[in-house]
Every structure is written in C-alpha cells, then in structure tokens.
Amino acid sequence: MKANLLIALSDRRTQETLTDLIDREKGAEVTVHTLRDPFTLLQTVKSLRPDIVIVSCNVCSPPMIETVRTIADLPKARFILYCETITDELLAERCEGHLSAEESDKEVIDLITSLLTADEREEVPGELTLRERDIIIGVVKGMTNKEIADELFISPNTVTTHRRNIVKKLDIHSASGLTVYAIMNKLVSLQDIEI
Incomplete structure (x- = not known):
C-alpha cells in the first residue's frame, strides 16, 4: 500500500523541489500531496490522512502539531519540521525529524524512508x-x-x-x-x- 505524504510549506519553490525529489526517488512507495492554502492545513490533514507531513513553522508551529494529530485523529502521523532558521531547529523536538535547505537529496530520502519503515520496525x-x-x-x-x-x-x-x-x-x-x-x-x- 502506498504511503501518503503531505508537504505543507509556505515557500512554493521549496515545496515543488521536495515534491519532485520524493516523486523521483520514492514514487512507487509514496503519493505526494501539497498544501495549497496554509489556512486549510487541518482540513487537508483530516481528509488525506497522511502518514508523513513535512511542515514549516509558519504553516503550523511545532506546539500545535499535537493538536493537529489529536483533532485529525492521526496519532501515528509523523511530522518533519522544515527548518528555515536556527530557532526552528530548537522547536523540532516535537517532530519525528527535521530538514533544512542544507540537507542533501540523499538525507531527505533517508529520513523519509526511515519514517516509512518505522511501523515495520515496531x-x-x-x-x-x-x-x-x-x-x-x-x-x-x-x-x-x-x-x-x-x-x-x-x-x-x-x-x-x-x-x-x-x-x-x-x-x-x-x-x-x-x-x-x-x-x-x-x-x-x-x-x-x-x-
């Protein structure tokens, strides 16, 4: 069964770059969705029921991630924080991983693969x-x-x-x-x- 991944970033160019990378490397395993409007994050998460959400702080602050999980009834959804500043990295502890612009393509794919296989390991x-x-x-x-x-x-x-x-x-x-x-x-x- 294909996993669902939602990319919810405010920067459209970064969102497109990540979408292309994940489609190219994990296309057979992952269906990638993108958030068009940051104000619809909760509704989108509820309807798509993603396994992984890559989100930036300006779309959903890390303290709100647990609230999104609870309201959407997705306790096993894994969140990756896309860090745009050093301060963002300090907030990433509430997430299952974090990325930044400095990450290589391989590191991005390794992190996603690791999260996708976490259920199998558990x-x-x-x-x-x-x-x-x-x-x-x-x-x-x-x-x-x-x-x-x-x-x-x-x-x-x-x-x-x-x-x-x-x-x-x-x-x-x-x-x-x-x-x-x-x-x-x-x-x-x-x-x-x-x-």
Missing part, C-alpha cells in the same frame, strides 16, 4: 532493529550523532529518528540508561565503554 514492542542496536552501541561509545551517521553511512537526521524510536520503545531517556541497557543485553562489554 512490530514487536520493545524489540530493537539491528540498526537501532548499532545506534545504541555508538551512543554508549560516546559518539556524536554525526560520528554515528558517518560510521553507518546514514544521515544525522536518520540517527536522530532512530534515537527517538529507541526512546519510545525502551522508555530510556539518557545515555547512562542506554549504557546499562546495552551491558545487560550484551550489546557492548565494559571494555567498549569510554570512561
């Missing part, structure tokens, strides 16, 4: 995918998101998305908690940990 509650285990090992070793991304040949945004999924699955919110989890589940040994 088949067994609490069970981690191999990629999520790799991310935990990187965190336990004291690596930054960028270092983990470079080692695994994925984008830093994808690492961030995996880390959010790990927090949801395990309900562990700190690196020290992940370290204890990793040791108890034999993902790392004490020798692997930098002290």
Whole structure:
C-alpha cells in the first residue's frame, strides 16, 4: 500500500523541489500531496490522512502539531519540521525529524524512508532493529550523532529518528540508561565503554 505524504510549506519553490525529489526517488512507495492554502492545513490533514507531513513553522508551529494529530485523529502521523532558521531547529523536538535547505537529496530520502519503515520496525514492542542496536552501541561509545551517521553511512537526521524510536520503545531517556541497557543485553562489554 502506498504511503501518503503531505508537504505543507509556505515557500512554493521549496515545496515543488521536495515534491519532485520524493516523486523521483520514492514514487512507487509514496503519493505526494501539497498544501495549497496554509489556512486549510487541518482540513487537508483530516481528509488525506497522511502518514508523513513535512511542515514549516509558519504553516503550523511545532506546539500545535499535537493538536493537529489529536483533532485529525492521526496519532501515528509523523511530522518533519522544515527548518528555515536556527530557532526552528530548537522547536523540532516535537517532530519525528527535521530538514533544512542544507540537507542533501540523499538525507531527505533517508529520513523519509526511515519514517516509512518505522511501523515495520515496531512490530514487536520493545524489540530493537539491528540498526537501532548499532545506534545504541555508538551512543554508549560516546559518539556524536554525526560520528554515528558517518560510521553507518546514514544521515544525522536518520540517527536522530532512530534515537527517538529507541526512546519510545525502551522508555530510556539518557545515555547512562542506554549504557546499562546495552551491558545487560550484551550489546557492548565494559571494555567498549569510554570512561
């Protein structure tokens, strides 16, 4: 079944560029819709029932995202914040990912792919995918998101998305908690940990 993706940006040129990129790279998997009028966001989300929404702050501020999810009755809809300023990036924590003009085409597609496959990875509650285990090992070793991304040949945004999924699955919110989890589940040994 094809996933629905809604692009809701105020900048038409960026919206068209993202639409073309996603159609070209994910056309068989994703149907892309664009928001014509920012004032119709809620009605559009209710009628399209998108799996992913790429939205900018000036169309829907991040604090309002939960309200849109609730009113549209889409608790599993994933939101990506398109950041136009550094301040926008600080607000992105309420979303499942964020993008900016600096992202490469590959990073955009990696993030969307990661979000689309998140449901498949969550088949067994609490069970981690191999990629999520790799991310935990990187965190336990004291690596930054960028270092983990470079080692695994994925984008830093994808690492961030995996880390959010790990927090949801395990309900562990700190690196020290992940370290204890990793040791108890034999993902790392004490020798692997930098002290």
